[in-house]
Amino acid sequence: MSNIHHDSAGLTIEHLSKMYNRSAKALDDLSLSIQAGELVSFLGPSGCGKTTTLNCIAGLEHPDTGTIRVGDFVLTDSAKKLFLQPEDRQLGMVFQSYALWPHMTVADNVGFGLRVAKIASSEIKQRVATILELVGLGHVAERYPFQLSGGQQQRVALARAVVTEPRLLLLDEPLSNLDAKVREQARTWLRDIQKRLGITTVYVTHDQAEALAMSDKIAVMSAGKLEQFDTPQAIYEQPATRFVAEFIGATTFLPATVVQHAPTLSQVSLSDGTCLEVRTALKLQQHQTIDLGIRSERVQVATSDHQTNVIAGAIRSSDYLGAKWHHQVETTIGALMVETLDYTSGNVRIYLPPEALMVLKAA
Template identity: 50%
Template structure:
């Protein structure tokens, strides 16, 4: 079912956790709320579930309004038909896997034979049917998380809410379960809202990603849109862009001066009129061992690219790639991820040339302006 949140506010005393938030999740879509701790993403989910009472706005699930700040309508949790999967597994250790999954069906009054059949069907979906009669206390962490997911799905929820359910698992298991979660959500056509601070998780699980900052959604788009065109330098930094440098006032796209340095770059992006930063992804940087040529001789000979001389300070071998930090002549350090050179070694102290296409230099406003700021500018 579609979930519609309009003009949602949530305050705790003088602190506002959610500010005029609007979000619509179409039927069958997976939306991920992505943001740093304290940005309001879990509070938003808890408001939809009914675990928090907002201070204003409306929330609808399907054609049913479950919260309306103006009329005072508040539908209790158990009447919203939402399934929740928490960071802690919340699995009953004294029950079997099957009993855990069948419990919500029992609470709904489903007959014993039917609830066993339905619970086994969901366990088959999450790959745990062979462990149906095993005690839950004998499961691994990943298996417990699958039980928690199956239990929420068994009640056939209108909306599935997941609050960082994979954060307690090791890296390899998280990767595996991301794929499983995406498969299940797609196959079942579940309307789902997933909360995380892990960008890789968001990219893997979302039809759309909502970036939350300071209680509001600052950017909403597909994973490809969010990754490729972040709306601000702060979002780019959060998404893993490690090369973020303030731009000096008066810079142009052909003479992009990095503040407090002697470095000047070119970009094919317009320079915003507000405080902004140059953002370069490490994987968009090419590092070449210095052949002894003057770097200035390279200008204009490799297309529309920036060529900067520097010295490798740190180099970390990562198998198919090398992650290195290069101190550029002129006062900045660039983080780069590149393949090993065909000849020679990228080692600390080596002279190198760093090349960055102008198209890879994104110039972004430091922050996405709030609705209040945009209104003030328009006025």
């Protein structure tokens, strides 16, 4: 690894806005900083502006306002009409479609950028070999892309993107063409390589599980705006807005009133009088109204150990998912989704652990 050195620097985006043909703003005053060596995921629904952000960083789009810097190196300064050409930005990119050159071997695909940069052929050979070893493809260097699996092709695309030692790596849904199993393994090796290279990375995805698993931080976007920028844990445990809570898996939202606030467990009551214990970092006031989001994957069937946060329900329908059962349960507080390992039916008691309940400030 000693001969792969990435000159690590952070990425700073300030007041980025972009409008295509006078339609709604694709980006609306987006600002954030990524530390050197961090992997940050841009997560959000289709059309929220993820690719537009990436294309602005890459120099493929010119934003209407805003600046983009890597360390002190200015890539874009809209006010000064400064837009570096993509090839002058010192970045590596991997897209959804890997677009390898079909008539070139794996080694030639990976070495292409180095040949363009007129690096000596002996050095190219050595750097290509090192990087192919790193992505675990040393043994297929002389094959052509059609002789590789989808996952292997994507590794070649990654090797090609990092062999030129870019200061920034941009990845736009790079795993979405892979099937579920390969995709999960790819997450792990991609993150591993990114860490070993220590390269600052922007990762675009609309898959929340992928973002949670891979990122140092997640930027959740909605309609061109940043909704929340924080660690995966904070995004999951303390969603800042209802939008973020919904995007990461809350299915039911209920209005509630604070009965008693305490730093560890607070008590809230629902409109039907049901009292629940919740855990929150928010400072709540007595009688304050809040929105309670219920994270369905944390809801359980109650056992005799559960004394609080238990409500009565009846299973209305059940789906078999292989590893578990997924039930639609009618309860006094509304319909809830519950997962169990074994088949269950009829009347059940439902346990809502405090970590299944997210406290959001009332809108």
